[in-house]
Amino acid sequence: MIELYLFLAFILVAAIIATEIKDLLAAVISLGAVGFAVAIVFILVQAPDLAIVQIVIEVLTVVIFVAVISRTTHIDETIGKKLAGTQIFAVVLFAFFAILFLVVMGKALYQLPAFGHPTMKIASEYIRLGLGQTGGANIVADVILDFRALDTLGEATVLFTAVIGVAALMRKSGRKK
Numbered sequence: 412m413i414e415l416y417l418f419l420a421f422i423l424v425a426a427i428i429a430t431e432i433k434d435l436l437a438a439v440i441s442l443g444a445v446g447f448a449v450a451i452v453f454i455l456v457q458a459p460d461l462a463i464v465q466i467v468i469e470v471l472t473v474v475i476f477v478a479v480i481s482r483t484t485h486i487d488e489t490i491g492k493k494l495a496g497t498q499i500f501a502v503v504l505f506a507f508f509a510i511l512f513l514v515v516m517g518k519a520l521y522q523l524p525a526f527g528h529p530t531m532k533i534a535s536e537y538i539r540l541g542l543g544q545t546g547g548a549n550i551v552a553d554v555i556l557d558f559r560a561l562d563t564l565g566e567a568t569v570l571f572t573a574v575i576g577v578a579a580l581m582r583k584s585g586r587k588k
Contacts, residue, residue: 414455414511415452415455415456417511418448418451418452418455418511419452421444421448421507421511422445422448422449422452425441425442425444425445425448425504426441426442426445428441429441429442429445435480436477436480437500439473439476439477439480440473440500440501440504441500441504442472442473442476443469443472443473444504444508446465446468446469446472446473447466447469447508448508449465449469450462450465450466450469451511451512453465460562460566461566464566464569464570468569468570468573471573471577472573472576472577475577475581479581537550537553537554537558538550541553541554544557545557545558
């Protein structure tokens with residue numbers, strides 16, 4: 412439980428840094444750290460499906476933001492000073508994530524059940540009721556499309572919103588006044 416509070420504190424600090432820092436690249440790195448920390452929080456609260464969606468969206472947005480920044484920012488003589496500060500920030504951020512990842516993964520791998528045993532009570536109910544209630548032979552599709560349809564709709568909405576946001580950022584023409 413203490414890991415969850417550490418990640419929540421880290422998310423708040425990184426979010427504040429992302430909004431207050433003047434360097435755009437450092438802000439993108441901070442924002443990426445927030446997103447990946449949210450994905451780890453999803454893993455800690457046993458929501459791996461949300462964690463996967465969060466990681467995919469985070470990787471895409473960070474890559475696109477870095478591409479946009481590198482395309483729109485002009486390089487000048489002070490880039491070495493800015494880059495040094497950004498590199499120090501990135502190294503500290505990476506070290507923090509590496510330590511927390513080792514702690515979380517060490518704990519998670521230790522708690523994995525034996526292969527074939529459901530991790531939660533509800534999983535055994537899905538398996539028991541899957542074929543009878545849905546009529547489908549694929550239990551994974553039954554769970555995603557029948558038992559957890561609203562969750563799947565929410566995830567699809569998140570993906571659609573991210574695609575619209577990226578399309579808005581990457582458009583060639585600006586807004587007309």
